[in-house]
Amino acid sequence: MSRFEPATVNLEFDKRVDDALQDQELRANFRGAMDFLMGKRAAMFPDKEDLEALRSQGEAIRNRCLNQLPELLEQFEQRCTENGIQVHWAETSQEANAIILEIMHKHDATRMVKGKSMASEEIGLNHFLADHGVECLETDMGEYIVQLADETPSHIIMPAIHKNKQQIARLFNQKIDGVEYSEDVDRLIGIGRDVLRQKFFEAEVGLSGVNFAVAETGTLCLVENEGNGRMTTTIPPVHIALCGIEKVVESLRDIPPLLRLLTRSATGQAITTYFNMISGPRKPDEKDGPQEVHVVLLDNGRSRIYADKQLQETLRCIRCGACMNHCPVYTRIGGHAYGTTYPGPIGQVVSPQIWGLHTAGAITKACSLNGACGEACPVKIPLADLIRRLRYESNNNEPTPVPAPRGQGSLRKRSEAVTWKLWALLSRKPGLYKLALLLATRLRALTPKHIGPWTRYRSAPKPAARSLHELAAQRSQSNASSQEHGRHE
Amino acid sequence: MSSREAILNRLRTYRQPKPSQPPQETASTTASAELNMAEKVRLFTENLHAAHAEVITATQEDWTQRLLSLWRETGVHSVIYAPNTPHGESLKSAAHEFPELQLQAYENSIESCKDALFNHIQGGFGTAMAGVAETGTLMVNTGPDEPRALSLVPPTHSLIIHAKDLYADLPEAFHQTQVESALPTNLLLISGPSKTADIQQTLAYGAHGPKRLIVVLIVTEESVRV
Ligand code: SF4
Numbered sequence: 001m002s003r004f005e006p007a008t009v010n011l012e013f014d015k016r017v018d019d020a021l022q023d024q025e026l027r028a029n030f031r032g033a034m035d036f037l038m039g040k041r042a043a044m045f046p047d048k049e050d051l052e053a054l055r056s057q058g059e060a061i062r063n064r065c066l067n068q069l070p071e072l073l074e075q076f077e078q079r080c081t082e083n084g085i086q087v088h089w090a091e092t093s094q095e096a097n098a099i100i101l102e103i104m105h106k107h108d109a110t111r112m113v114k115g116k117s118m119a120s121e122e123i124g125l126n127h128f129l130a131d132h133g134v135e136c137l138e139t140d141m142g143e144y145i146v147q148l149a150d151e152t153p154s155h156i157i158m159p160a161i162h163k164n165k166q167q168i169a170r171l172f173n174q175k176i177d178g179v180e181y182s183e184d185v186d187r188l189i190g191i192g193r194d195v196l197r198q199k200f201f202e203a204e205v206g207l208s209g210v211n212f213a214v215a216e217t218g219t220l221c222l223v224e225n226e227g228n229g230r231m232t233t234t235i236p237p238v239h240i241a242l243c244g245i246e247k248v249v250e251s252l253r254d255i256p257p258l259l260r261l262l263t264r265s266a267t268g269q270a271i272t273t274y275f276n277m278i279s280g281p282r283k284p285d286e287k288d289g290p291q292e293v294h295v296v297l298l299d300n301g302r303s304r305i306y307a308d309k310q311l312q313e314t315l316r317c318i319r320c321g322a323c324m325n326h327c328p329v330y331t332r333i334g335g336h337a338y339g340t341t342y343p344g345p346i347g348q349v350v351s352p353q354i355w356g357l358h359t360a361g362a363i364t365k366a367c368s369l370n371g372a373c374g375e376a377c378p379v380k381i382p383l384a385d386l387i388r389r390l391r392y393e394s395n396n397n398e399p400t401p402v403p404a405p406r407g408q409g410s411l412r413k414r415s416e417a418v419t420w421k422l423w424a425l426l427s428r429k430p431g432l433y434k435l436a437l438l439l440a441t442r443l444r445a446l447t448p449k450h451i452g453p454w455t456r457y458r459s460a461p462k463p464a465a466r467s468l469h470e471l472a473a474q475r476s477q478s479n480a481s482s483q484e485h486g487r488h489e
Numbered sequence: 490m491s492s493r494e495a496i497l498n499r500l501r502t503y504r505q506p507k508p509s510q511p512p513q514e515t516a517s518t519t520a521s522a523e524l525n526m527a528e529k530v531r532l533f534t535e536n537l538h539a540a541h542a543e544v545i546t547a548t549q550e551d552w553t554q555r556l557l558s559l560w561r562e563t564g565v566h567s568v569i570y571a572p573n574t575p576h577g578e579s580l581k582s583a584a585h586e587f588p589e590l591q592l593q594a595y596e597n598s599i600e601s602c603k604d605a606l607f608n609h610i611q612g613g614f615g616t617a618m619a620g621v622a623e624t625g626t627l628m629v630n631t632g633p634d635e636p637r638a639l640s641l642v643p644p645t646h647s648l649i650i651h652a653k654d655l656y657a658d659l660p661e662a663f664h665q666t667q668v669e670s671a672l673p674t675n676l677l678l679i680s681g682p683s684k685t686a687d688i689q690q691t692l693a694y695g696a697h698g699p700k701r702l703i704v705v706l707i708v709t710e711e712s713v714r715v
Contacts, residue, residue, distance in 0.1 A: 029689075036690050060512045067507055070500040089493040141696055142687035158687060165689045189685060189693040196697065201607050217672050227641060227683035227698025234637045234675070235599075245496065252669045256659040267686070271624040271659075273540070274698070275678035282674065287636040288599035289674055299496045307503035402503055 003127055004152050006355045009339040010362040017366065020337040026162055030334045033161045037325040040268025041376070058261045059380040062316040065249045069306065072215040072248045073297065079218025083280035085293045093123035096298050100125065100207070100240055103294055104134055107238055109204035113196075115222070115232035116140040117209030118156050118319060119242045119298055121341045122354065125207075137203075139196050139228040141189060148175050154335030156342065157266050157321035162334050196228070206232035206290070210243035211318070212258060213295075214277075216251040220295065222276040223262060225269075230276050239278075239290040245297050246306075246315040258318060261378035266320040301354040307402040310389055314349050316379040323373035323383055329366045338363050345373035345383040352390050358407030361394040437467045529622040529655040530708060536625025540681030541694055542702040552705050553583035556647060559703065560587065560612065565645050567591040568612040569602075573634050576616050576649050595636045606642045613639035613699075617650040619666050621678075623658040627704065628666070629677040637675050646682070646699035652708045 020026060045051040065072060077087045090096035104112065112134055114120065126147070129136045138147040142159035146152065149171055153159030160168070165183050172191055173181040179191055200206075208229055212221040220241050222229045233239045249258065263269045282289035305314050324330045324344025335343035340351035340360055348367060351360040364387050373383040390405065395416070397409035426433045440463040447462050449455070466474075490498075524532065534544050547555045560568065570577045572594040584592045593610065595602070615635050617627040627650060631637045640646050656662035659678075663669065668676060683698030694700050 033690060056512070057514050060514045063508075064511065064514070067505060070497050070504065073497065073500070089491070089496060091492040091495055095492060139697065140687070141685045145687065158690075160687055163689075165691070168688055185688045185691040186693050188688055189696060193695065193697060197607060200697075201603065217669065219672060219676075225683070226685045226687075226696035228696070230637075230641050230677075231697055234641060245500075252663060252672075253660070256663065259659070270536070271626055271678070271680045273679065273681050273684055275626075275680075277672070277676040277678075278674070279672045279676070280674045283633075285633040286631075286674060287595060287597065287633065288638045289631075297496075299492070303496050303499040303503075306500055309505055312505065 004121065004124060004339075004341055006340070006359050009351070009355065009360040010358070013337075013339060013362045013365075016337040016339055017333050020333040025164070026334055027332060029162055029164050030331050033155075033158065034325050034331045037158075037268065037321075041265055041322060041325070042268075044264040044268045044270065054257065054261060055378055055380050057257050058318075058378050059316065061249070061254050061258060062318070062379050065254065066246065066306070066312065066315055068250070069245070069248065072250060073245060076213055076215040076218060076248050077297075079215065080295060081218075083218045085218060085220075085280055085295055088294060088296045089299075090296055091299045093298075093300050096123050096242065096296050096300070097125060097128040099296050100242075101129065101132055101134070103238065103240055104129070104205060107204055109238070110134055111199070111203045112136045112205045112207055113139050113199050113203040113228075113232050113236065114143070115206070115208035115229040116143055116159070116224070117207065117242050118153075118341060119209055119244050120207065121153060122300065123242075123298070125242075136207075137196070137199050139199065139232060140224075141192050141226060141228075144192055144196065145171065148172075152336070152341070154343065155321060155324060156319055156344075156346075162336065200228075200231045200235045203236045205238045205240060206234075206236040207240045207242065208232050210241050210247050210295075211262070212255060213243050213248045214250075214252055214255065215248050218279060219252070220278045220293075221255065221259075222274075222278070223259065223272050224276070225267075225273040227274060230274055233276065233278055234289055237290055238292045238294070239281075240294045240296065241278075242296050242298060245299055245302050246317075262318050262320050265322040265376070265378040301406070304403050304406070305353050308400075308405075309402075311353065311386065311405065313381050314346075314353065314386060316381055317346055317350070318379060319346075320378055322376040322378065323381075326372040326376040328370065328372065329368065333366065338366070345387070346381070349381075349383060349386045349390065352394075352407070353405050356406035356410070357390065357394045358410035361390065361407060361411050364390045364394070434469075437469065441465060441467050441470075524622060524657045526652060526655070526711065529657060530652050530706070532622040533620055533625055533655055534706065536622070537681065537702075537704055538625075540625055540702075541684070542625070542681050542704055544704045544706055546706050546708055548709070549707055552649065552707060553579055554586060556580075556703070556705055557583060557587040557590070560590065560645075560647075563645075563701075565612045567593070567610050568614055568647075569593045569595050569606065569610045569639060569643065570614040571595055571616070571635050571639060574616055577614070577634075580614060595639060599636070599638055606638055610643045612645040612647060613641075613643040614647045615639045615649075617648050617679075617704075618654065619662050620650050620655045621657075621659050621662050622655055624680055626659070626662075626678050626680045628662060628668075629679060630668070630673050631675040631677060632673050637677075640677065640679060641698050644695065644699055645701040645703065646679075647703040647705065648679075649705040649707065652706060 088099045145160040154162040169183045211223045281293045330344040342350045369384045371384045394411035444463045618630040619628040682702040683696045685696035
């Protein structure tokens with residue numbers, strides 16, 4: 001999958017899953033990676049009680065911040081402006097792309113280096129800029145590999161997790177001039193480092209995501225290990241940060257607990273190599289750093305998610321990826337099968353809400369409701385409940401008091417709706433119910449052998465010869481008569 | 490209506506009512522909350538070692554000599570440092586002990602030294618304002634006297650910290666240093682050399698930033714006494 005095409009998500013979902021399940025190499029890569037990440041996380045939280053306390057704290061902090069979101073956004077904007085950071089607001093992905101392109105044009109810039117940003121994947125920035133003659137280079141090693149292979153990330157934290165080192169060795173050998181085939185990881189990273197250093201040196205604009213935005217101080221926080229995030233935000237003369245509106249927290253005091261949860265849940269690290277807190281462009285007496293810093297606050301459906309009390313829980317997410325690492329379905333089908341920017345449990349919740357149930361609602365099928373995701377989630381998002389809710393909304397066409405998820409009712413099938421109506425009717429009328437039971441049991445020979453996808457891998461269900469009611473009635477009769485017998489003897 | 494108004498209006502319209510009793514936000518305190526100086530030094534050093542950093546535990550008197558000889562032994566011959574800082578000055582006045590060393594002050598804007606920074610200079614030297622024992626983290630307050638690229642571009646990053654500036658955990662470090670009231674353009678937490686595990690979960694150092702992190706930890710009699 002070389003480019004994220006929202007329109008294909010529902011349409012090609014089943015096929016993507018089938019293909020992924022057939023790919024033994026892919027499955028081995030994911031199995032290995034997920035076991036590794038789950039193990040690392042578990043080692044970081046040896047004490048169950050501590051973990052629970054920490055998760056409750058994370059949940060409470062995020063809820064408090066979301067509850068004052070409009071005020072915090074305004075405060076964040078004001079502080080940023082005072083600090084010299086330029087703030088832009090984008091309601092849609094088109095608007096965000098246009099703002100970013102305009103900044104590029106203002107500086108006659110054609111070369112952008114990018115730090116990891118899932119929001120930029122969400123708005124399809126790379127392809128948009130490429131179509132407008134801007135070279136846009138991913139610099140996170142995993143993202144760089146994925147871009148070189150003309151693919152999309154398969155995991156929100158480890159984008160190239162679907163590839164093993166042999167595949168990456170082949171890729172480098174084919175795509176980078178003068179690089180020999182080598183499976184030595186240090187060597188491969190060294191090659192990436194050399195190529196990208198030159199790009200950091202030349203780039204006119206650096207674009208990054210944001211992990212936390214601090215309202216009280218107007219600060220952008222970035223979490224990373226590689227240093228590409230720091231390069232992107234330090235070396236080019238202009239820095240643009242793309243920030244989902246839900247990322248705002250109240251004060252600096254909220255950062256340590258959230259950071260603690262994030263890095264431990266994501267990669268099992270007590271802390272990442274770099275935690276980069278940016279509160280402005282280069283000051284007159286400073287020697288380096290960008291001369292201009294811009295923040296693009298991205299809505300793209302988030303304020304609609306905010307409207308629904310239950311679905312609002314989605315916005316607590318700190319994008320740690322733990323839910324996908326713990327998901328038995330994700331582990332087997334991998335990230336690309338979902339066909340959207342955000343895969344795994346959080347993807348099943350976020351994607352259909354951003355692109356609409358009519359576009360991406362089908363991926364909510366890929367869930368056994370086992371709940372492992374919600375148990376791993378550092379901010380206690382009840383992911384399985386939200387997936388169930390979205391399944392319901394896909395089939396629901398009743399009006400709701402607040403704006404419903406886009407595409408509500410779009411997966412509703414007439415036949416299915418009629419079947420449920422009929423069932424509800426039967427269950428309320430005992431006479432009808434008995435009649436239906438009688439028909440089902442006496443005419444069981446007529447049940448069809450093939451019923452849609454159900455019988456693709458399973459045999460068709462067949463009603464029993466007698467209903468449970470009948471059997472129970474029979475038994476109590478025969479018991480009664482044998483007791484009668486007993487008394488007479 | 491502008492996008493800004495549209496977004497804010499929607500958020501205001503659909504905001505959930507505030508919970509009458511906001512939930513408790515205190516988590517159990519971290520194990521490192523009450524450490525004495527020697528314990529902080531030990532934990533800080535251990536964690537840095539685990540993160541693949543090198544630690545020189547030195548005194549105010551011998552640190553320049555120790556650092557210079559490590560540079561010499563490991564082939565770090567050209568270093569850029571932050572002038573106008575006490576440690577930068579000490580380093581400069583001790584540099585004659587290592588005559589082959591090219592010590593360059595980061596005095597002008599990056600535009601004038603970008604090529605050297607990216608292609609020639611092997612090391613950067615700066616100061617950390619505080620350290621966090623629990624995670625082996627260095628807090629670097631960048632600014633005119635502590636340029637950002639020092640700790641980022643050259644392959645070897647060395648920095649100095651005093652044991653008295655170590656705190657048990659991050660909340661304590663934020664609180665005690667009162668960074669909140671005067672945040673610099675760029676406040677950095679650094680916890681090791683740059684690294685990545687993006688190729689088949691195999692750890693590799695020197696992804697984009699420094700491959701080596703050398704921490705000079707200045708201790709006094711009191712700070713090592715248990
Ligand atoms: S939903 Fe929870 S577990 Fe999943 S990415 Fe978000 S914060 Fe992490």
